Amino acid sequence: MISTTKDNITTHYWRTFRVFEQLGLACVLNDVFNIISSDESQEEALAWFYKSVKSILIQADLVDKHSARIILDLLKVEHKKIGFRTFDNDRLSNIETMEKKFNRDRDILMPLSLENYMDLTFRINSFVKTAVSGWEWVLREKEYETCDFKSNFNKAKSPHYFLWFYHYLCG
Numbered sequence: 001m002i003s004t005t006k007d008n009i010t011t012h013y014w015r016t017f018r019v020f021e022q023l024g025l026a027c028v029l030n031d032v033f034n035i036i037s038s039d040e041s042q043e044e045a046l047a048w049f050y051k052s053v054k055s056i057l058i059q060a061d062l063v064d065k066h067s068a069r070i071i072l073d074l075l076k077v078e079h080k081k082i083g084f085r086t087f088d089n090d091r092l093s094n095i096e097t098m099e100k101k102f103n104r105d106r107d108i109l110m111p112l113s114l115e116n117y118m119d120l121t122f123r124i125n126s127f128v129k130t131a132v133s134g135w136e137w138v139l140r141e142k143e144y145e146t147c148d149f150k151s152n153f154n155k156a157k158s159p160h161y162f163l164w165f166y167h168y169l170c171g
Contacts (some may be wrong), residue, residue, distance in 0.1 A: 005045045006033055012046055015137055016053065019071060019149045025062055029053070032047050050079045067153055069169045073134045074149075080131060098126070 010017055020026050032052045036045050053075055057068045102125065109120075124130075134157040137149070 005036060005038070005040070005042060008042050009033075009036075009046060009049050012082050013049065013053075013075075015149065016071070016075055016078055019074060022148065022150050023063065023067075027061060028056060032056070045048055046082055051073065069157075070135055070152055073157075074137055077133050077137055131162055133162070134158070136160045137162075141163060 017026070017029060020029050032049060035052070036048060037100055040048065054061065054072065057075070062068070063071065109117075134154060135152040137152075137160070
């Protein structure tokens, strides 16, 4: 297996890796890596990893059903986010063009008085995606290294909303 494939998977599923690590189950994910073919594309490897880990959580007795449901929630969140981040060059160019337009529009709108805003219609940027999860998986930048997701296992499921914003510089 090419190390860049493993790096790509650990980058996209880093929260899942962190939870498995905190639960003492990191070896399970390492076993999944050993099965990935070096012939697979990055996209195929990411999809295969998702399906494999999901299958393991559903079929194996690694954790209790409540914990498995929480981990599956996280796995789905990270899988969905990958779909938002997969851009081809044409889409990247389109994003760059739109970002420049948004910046020009913002410069025009900022000096207007409040009365001028009353007649405007605002909408969400098409590059902003909203997501909902049953548990808190989003962190502030300073918490990335010290995150402790185990606290989610002691919480009841409740809606957590967050935004993903992608511009042409995102990787």
